[in-house]
Amino acid sequence: MDEQPLPHPGMSDPTYRSRRQHIADMSIGWRPGDPIPEVEYTDEENRVWVKIATALRLAHHLYAAREFLTGAENLDLPDDRVPQLAELCRRLDRLSGFRLRPVPGIVPMRTFYGSLADLTFMSTQYVRHPAAAPDPPEPDVIHEVVGHVSLLASPAFADLHYLAGRASRRCTTEASLQFLSRVFWFTLEFGVVEQDGDLRAYGAGLASSVAELERFRSAEIRPFDISRMGTLDHDVRRFQPVLFSVPSIDWLHHELGSFFETYGTESYEDTYAPALTTSPM
Ligand SMILES: [Fe+2]
Structure with missing residues (x-):
C-alpha cells in the first residue's frame, strides 16, 4: 500500500509561519566574516528542542553507529536549549575545520554542495512546528545540528562532506549533479x-x-552500490523504504571517498553516465 506523505502542520499555522520567517530573515544578507545572528529562541522552541534532543539521545544509543556517537560526544550539544550556530561554529572549527553559515531555507543544490568544498555547511536556524515533531517534512535546526553537525564533528564524515563538495564543483551538468x-x-x-x-x-x-x-531496520536494505544509489528516486516527505548499507565506516570512507575524489573527471562520468538512462531497479 502506498504511504501518504508526512503532513506539514506548520504551513497552516500563521503564527508559526511568521515566527519562522522572522528567523529566516535574520540570515538574509549574511556575508562570510559577519557574526552569525543569535536567535532568541522562545520557551516553546526550547521545549521542542529538549523533547526531541532527549528522545534522539536515547535512540542514538540503540540505533546509531559508533562513529556517529563519537561525533555527537565531541560536539556535546546542550540538552536544555536550542544551541546557537555561533557557538557550534567555534566548536566545529576546532574539531574538523568546518564552519557554519546561516541560511533562510533550502538553497540550490549547486550552492549547498559547493559550500562544502569551502568547509562550510549551510544551516537553517528555525525550529520545526511543535506538532511536526518527531518527523520533520523538511530540514530545521534540529536536523542540521543533531544530524549533520554531529557528523561534521567526526573527522571521517567531515572529510566525506568536503570531498562531496569538491566533486560537486566538477559537475558540469545538472544530471551529473543530481547523480x-x-x-x-x-x-x-x-x-x-x-x-x-x-x-x-x-x-x-x-x-x-x-x-x-525506530523503523529503518524494517526498510529494504541493499548493499552499497554507487550506480543504483545515483539513479534511485526518493521522496523527502516519506519514510525511506530503501536504504543502502556498508560493512564499516572505514570501508565507507575509502569507497565513498574514492568515488567523490574522482567523480566528475571525464573517465569516471563515462562510467556512471549510462546508469542515468537505465532502470534503477
Ligand atoms: Fe540533511
Missing part, C-alpha cells in the same frame, strides 16, 4: 552500517528523526 546528490542522500543522509551483528544508522536524516531510527 551526486542522490549518492549523498543514500549515504550521508540515510546510510546504514553493519556493526556488532546489527544495522546501525550513520546518515544525518536518520539520526535526526526518532521515527526513522
Whole structure:
C-alpha cells in the first residue's frame, strides 16, 4: 500500500509561519566574516528542542553507529536549549575545520554542495512546528545540528562532506549533479552500517528523526552500490523504504571517498553516465 506523505502542520499555522520567517530573515544578507545572528529562541522552541534532543539521545544509543556517537560526544550539544550556530561554529572549527553559515531555507543544490568544498555547511536556524515533531517534512535546526553537525564533528564524515563538495564543483551538468546528490542522500543522509551483528544508522536524516531510527531496520536494505544509489528516486516527505548499507565506516570512507575524489573527471562520468538512462531497479 502506498504511504501518504508526512503532513506539514506548520504551513497552516500563521503564527508559526511568521515566527519562522522572522528567523529566516535574520540570515538574509549574511556575508562570510559577519557574526552569525543569535536567535532568541522562545520557551516553546526550547521545549521542542529538549523533547526531541532527549528522545534522539536515547535512540542514538540503540540505533546509531559508533562513529556517529563519537561525533555527537565531541560536539556535546546542550540538552536544555536550542544551541546557537555561533557557538557550534567555534566548536566545529576546532574539531574538523568546518564552519557554519546561516541560511533562510533550502538553497540550490549547486550552492549547498559547493559550500562544502569551502568547509562550510549551510544551516537553517528555525525550529520545526511543535506538532511536526518527531518527523520533520523538511530540514530545521534540529536536523542540521543533531544530524549533520554531529557528523561534521567526526573527522571521517567531515572529510566525506568536503570531498562531496569538491566533486560537486566538477559537475558540469545538472544530471551529473543530481547523480551526486542522490549518492549523498543514500549515504550521508540515510546510510546504514553493519556493526556488532546489527544495522546501525550513520546518515544525518536518520539520526535526526526518532521515527526513522525506530523503523529503518524494517526498510529494504541493499548493499552499497554507487550506480543504483545515483539513479534511485526518493521522496523527502516519506519514510525511506530503501536504504543502502556498508560493512564499516572505514570501508565507507575509502569507497565513498574514492568515488567523490574522482567523480566528475571525464573517465569516471563515462562510467556512471549510462546508469542515468537505465532502470534503477
Ligand atoms: Fe540533511
